[in-house]
Amino acid sequence: MGHDNTILRVTDVHKYFRRGSERVDVLSGLNLEVGEGEFFGLMGPSGSGKTTLLNLIAGLDVPSEGEVWVGSNCISRMSESQLATWRTRNIGFVFQFYHLLPVLSAFENVELPLLLLPLSAGQRRQQVETALDLVGLKDRMWHRPGQLSGGQQQRVGIARAIVTDPLLIVADEPTGDLDAKSAVEILDLLEELRSGLEKTIIMVTHDPRAARRCDRVRHLDKGQVVDGSALQGEHVEEHVG
Amino acid sequence: MTQPGLLVLLAANFTLPQLAPWSLAPLAMGVVFALLLAVLGRVPLRYNVRNLQVRWTTTGLTAVAFVIVLGLLTMMLAFVNGMYKLTEQSGQPGNVLVLSEGSTDESFSNLGFSDVGDIELQPGVSRNEENRPLCSRETYVVVNQPVQVREPGRPNGRFTQVRGVDDPVISGDVHGLELLPGGRWVGQAGVQKLADEQEAIEAVVGEGIARELGRDRLPEARAKAKNPERIDVGETFPLGGRTWVVVGVIRSSGSTFDSEIWAKRDIVGKMFGKQGYSTLVLRTESPAAAQTLKDFLNKDYEKASVQAYVETEYFASLSETNKTFLYAIVVVTAIMSLGGIFGVMNTMFAAVSQRSRDIAVLRILGYSRLHVLASFLLESLVLAILGGTLGCLIGGLMIHGRQAASIVSSGQGGGGKFVVLEMLVSGDIVAVCLAIALVMGILGGLIPSILAMLIRPLESLR
Amino acid sequence: MKLLGLMLKNIRRNWIASILASAATIMLVLMVTLVWSVLSFLDQVTAEKSKDLKAIITERWQIPSQMPYSYAATLTEGAARTDDDIRPIDSMTWSFYGGTTDIKNRTLDNTLFAFAMEPQKLRTMMDDLDSLPPDQAAELDAAIAKMDENRLGTIVGLDRLEALGKRVGDRIKLFGINYRGIDLELEIVGTFPRGRYDKSAVIHRDYLNAAVDAWPREHNGEEHPLAQKSLNLVWIKVPDSDAFQKVADQISSSPYYSSPAVKCETASSGIGSFLDAYRDLIWGMRYLLAPACLATVAVVMSIAIGIGVRKRQMELAVMKVLGFRPRQILIMVLGESLLLGTAAGLISSWATWYLVNNLLGGIPFPIAFFPSFMIDDGALWWGPAVGGGAALLGSVWPAWSACRVKVSEVFSKVT
Incomplete structure (x- = not known):
């Protein structure tokens, strides 16, 4: 599917690991494009390569073969340290288990990525407050993760992901560890980000309710994009029940 | 000066000027290194500090290890510093000390009567207002003094240094010594009748030995004494089978004279079987004049074979024991620091493995390996500085200004002076201790930090 | 016996902490061995003997x-x-x-x-x-x-x-x-x-x-x-x-x-008078240096064992569920530390004894008229003893917290 304003292009990507003399293929010849401002969902059974793909997109890993383009950068050719710098500016990562640093306050957690950018303390403060305001946690910004509920922690996680105003927000099962009510709130927030701030969001999920919020969902199986509503239906039943 | 535990006093006594550049260099390097880490590593320091707080038992225990090692080092160095101060501060640069040839120590020296009379008339020797040569004629003996009050675990005798002088006033002048108020120099007769008609030898005692003698007093004498710390004017003590009475106490000058008992030479010589003089100390105009006089006596003076030293050189040569102790301290410190380093390493390894997730998140957010390395190394340094400072402080408070007995010697064929010294914590010592703490922190933190740096973010989040 | 097996396994599993703690113990017991050897020699020469004793006659004063x-x-x-x-x-x-x-x-x-x-x-x-x-x-x-x-x-x-x-x-x-x-x-x-x-x-x-x-x-x-x-x-x-x-x-x-005039005194008393000048130094070695080393061993062991216990909280809770009594857990943790400390102490003091006495020819620490000191044969037993003792002391707190692990809390913490 072609977009005029493609922001992510994955072409013929292979990813394999070696286990002894055996080659384990995780992704085999995968192609994918995501347009700017799209809320894109990735589904698939365990071991289908969702997370591996997400890691390649986020620049946490490099493909064995093929290319990954984000905007005008071919990130699959970057060195590790180039990737690190690139990530800070271009990727916002939301984790299933939030992964906030427990000893830092919400404010400090959100501030972390900004510390790598050439910003003054005042600028940082302003950006952090804006981000926390956006996720509705400005009044809790001096709380530590331990003092926040799961949903609130995930909102801090999202604030941390958007604080650098990245090109892509990458979310790995953002509702996977939350109760239904909190999950709805987080999905509302993500939709808001897309519609209000026109962020591009790529989300891996098992949850059909989450998938329904996406503009477009693709399914992964055995390292390849497979399409078909039958498969989607299967999953819906699997997970709702 | 003798009340430890008071920060104010410590501050008042602290010899800050005594900060040699060489001792600051390692500390400065350590501090620069820490600052570099702080600048390079973008992870905020409060992240480390709070983690240290959270794991407070381990943090505390690690700091305790630092406190012990560096507290001990501070104390040991203060002791040796006291010894060096003693050998450095004893003697006047303008004085020439004359011994018989071949003697390295006063106690082995024997100068004839006639030689002494001639030497003091040599050109270059200063004179006082009465035109008498400023020459201190002395007989120095080391006397075995039985201890009156036996304490368990202590020997029943000690060696006391007695200096017999012909003219105590001139000798005091030559050596630049002053008496504490209420005292006087030994009189011409050198003896006096006590209230019970007993004849006692008049003595002027140094402040250090006065304390020792004060400790030796019989309980009843101690109860009556006006000064519980030390023996004072009017009190008596036994030595060499005679009773001695204190007529003056020499103000502490931080020299070996603080540990001496002075009396009239003719009495001392006779009592202890040393008829001749052991030492002659001549005052000259200036250090340069002293050097000239010394050279003259050693090379060109032919009436008697003597060995002359500039007095300060002589005392400086008594630092062999100091060196031995310093060397021992280096060994002790090296061994104990290694123990401490292994302790920190353990703590830091645990910190890294407990926080592998944090590290992974940081890496994903864009922090580089170097940032992670710096952060953990800095944490280890924070721990080290914390423990090191506390150790230095505790060690210093416990020991600064306290007195201790020791010996200074030239290390040649016995001899040496039994001294009471003041243990002094100097700026140098603090700098050295903190530098060692930093090095321990770096060495202990390095391997775990490298491990942290090598953590693969994706794997540790799985 | 089964506990012993568990102890050894834990020591091996936690090998970094075990090795580091042992290394620290080895260094510090080495220090204690040196210090105590000097002190024990000085004690020997100043101890009054009652049989076959030597006396020295010197000038009295x-x-x-x-x-x-x-x-x-x-x-x-x-x-x-x-x-x-x-x-x-x-x-x-x-x-x-x-x-x-x-x-x-x-x-x-x-x-x-x-x-x-x-x-x-x-x-x-x-x-x-x-x-x-x-x-x-x-x-x-x-x-x-x-x-x-x-x-x-x-x-x-x-x-x-x-x-x-x-x-x-x-x-x-x-x-x-x-x-x-x-x-x-x-x-x-x-x-x-x-x-x-x-x-x-x-x-x-x-x-x-x-x-x-x-x-x-x-x-x-x-x-x-x-x-x-x-x-x-x-x-x-x-x-x-x-x-x-x-x-x-x-x-x-x-x-x-x-x-x-002359005096006659036992050799020990004569030497004692000379050593009086070193009394503060000897005091410091006896009451500051050696205890400080032992305290450091205890601290380092405490860190190592504490780390091990915290890592194994889950496992300890499982053991409790399986029916292990707190006492057994306490003994297991104390035993680990004792084992480690004793072994390290033994290695340290035996190696020091061998190296110093046979290769180095004594500790070159000239005080009074003793140019060097040999490692006391007693070190062969007090090395392991103090290593084990200090380690045991250091592990009291971790062991106590290990045996008081609350099963419910541990399980609820893990998500």
Whole structure:
């Protein structure tokens, strides 16, 4: 599917690991494009390569073969340290288990990525407050993760992901560890980000309710994009029940 | 000066000027290194500090290890510093000390009567207002003094240094010594009748030995004494089978004279079987004049074979024991620091493995390996500085200004002076201790930090 | 037994912490071994013996003690005058002679300080030399025999010999330092076994005495300045403390020793007076240094065991569920630490004992007149004992917290 304003292009990507003399293929010849401002969902059974793909997109890993383009950068050719710098500016990562640093306050957690950018303390403060305001946690910004509920922690996680105003927000099962009510709130927030701030969001999920919020969902199986509503239906039943 | 535990006093006594550049260099390097880490590593320091707080038992225990090692080092160095101060501060640069040839120590020296009379008339020797040569004629003996009050675990005798002088006033002048108020120099007769008609030898005692003698007093004498710390004017003590009475106490000058008992030479010589003089100390105009006089006596003076030293050189040569102790301290410190380093390493390894997730998140957010390395190394340094400072402080408070007995010697064929010294914590010592703490922190933190740096973010989040 | 297996497994599993804690323990027990060896040696030499004790007779008031040689004959007999008086079992006399091979450029290296004594007494009166292993004894006896034949002979300690750059068989000429003008031509006939006498030398007393006696013949009948001061020390050996007391009384009541007066004290008491100058140093070693090392061992062990316990919280909770009693968990954790500490202590002290005594020839820490110290044989048992003890102490708190792990809390914490 072609977009005029493609922001992510994955072409013929292979990813394999070696286990002894055996080659384990995780992704085999995968192609994918995501347009700017799209809320894109990735589904698939365990071991289908969702997370591996997400890691390649986020620049946490490099493909064995093929290319990954984000905007005008071919990130699959970057060195590790180039990737690190690139990530800070271009990727916002939301984790299933939030992964906030427990000893830092919400404010400090959100501030972390900004510390790598050439910003003054005042600028940082302003950006952090804006981000926390956006996720509705400005009044809790001096709380530590331990003092926040799961949903609130995930909102801090999202604030941390958007604080650098990245090109892509990458979310790995953002509702996977939350109760239904909190999950709805987080999905509302993500939709808001897309519609209000026109962020591009790529989300891996098992949850059909989450998938329904996406503009477009693709399914992964055995390292390849497979399409078909039958498969989607299967999953819906699997997970709702 | 003798009340430890008071920060104010410590501050008042602290010899800050005594900060040699060489001792600051390692500390400065350590501090620069820490600052570099702080600048390079973008992870905020409060992240480390709070983690240290959270794991407070381990943090505390690690700091305790630092406190012990560096507290001990501070104390040991203060002791040796006291010894060096003693050998450095004893003697006047303008004085020439004359011994018989071949003697390295006063106690082995024997100068004839006639030689002494001639030497003091040599050109270059200063004179006082009465035109008498400023020459201190002395007989120095080391006397075995039985201890009156036996304490368990202590020997029943000690060696006391007695200096017999012909003219105590001139000798005091030559050596630049002053008496504490209420005292006087030994009189011409050198003896006096006590209230019970007993004849006692008049003595002027140094402040250090006065304390020792004060400790030796019989309980009843101690109860009556006006000064519980030390023996004072009017009190008596036994030595060499005679009773001695204190007529003056020499103000502490931080020299070996603080540990001496002075009396009239003719009495001392006779009592202890040393008829001749052991030492002659001549005052000259200036250090340069002293050097000239010394050279003259050693090379060109032919009436008697003597060995002359500039007095300060002589005392400086008594630092062999100091060196031995310093060397021992280096060994002790090296061994104990290694123990401490292994302790920190353990703590830091645990910190890294407990926080592998944090590290992974940081890496994903864009922090580089170097940032992670710096952060953990800095944490280890924070721990080290914390423990090191506390150790230095505790060690210093416990020991600064306290007195201790020791010996200074030239290390040649016995001899040496039994001294009471003041243990002094100097700026140098603090700098050295903190530098060692930093090095321990770096060495202990390095391997775990490298491990942290090598953590693969994706794997540790799985 | 099963617990022991578990302990070993845990030690192995937590190997980084185990190795680091052991390494720290090894270093610190090494320090304690060194310190206690010095202290135990000093305690030994200052401990009053009740049997076969040695006494020293010196000038009463002054050091250095310088007595006329005429005192020697009667002092070695304990000043016994009548048949009822007690006589020592054995005795020796010491005169100190210092000389240099280069009178113009005297350095510590070319200077030799020697005891002038009867060679035979080396094997009966000198500490350590009276109880040598047979091979060393035979070697020393051979050297003594040579000295007996040739009074120019000298036995020199290995360190001194090396400093002088000489070998056994070489001849040296010493220029007198304290005995000014009395120069001795000596022939090196042997060395001392490694140890206490590495820096010492012995010359024949007859040689020195003859040289002093010959002095007036070449100096217009004038005596050498030290002629009446050439006896520095007399050693006697007495069977017990009663005998010592009697001999001491005989000497102090004798009118013969008046100028200078003399005193007789047990060797331990005499050494004690010298050590008084070091009392604060010794105090510091005994009550600060050694305890500080042990405290550090306890702290380091506490860190290591504490880390292990925290890592294993889950497992400990499972053990509790499986029916392990708190006491058993406590014993298991304490046992781990004890095992680790004892092993490290053992390695440390045994290695120190072997290396210092056999390869290094003692700890070179010259205080008073002891040039170096050997590692006490006791270290072989107190090394492991203090290592284990300190480790045990350090693990009390972690072990306590381990046995109080609350099953419900642990399980609820894990998500």
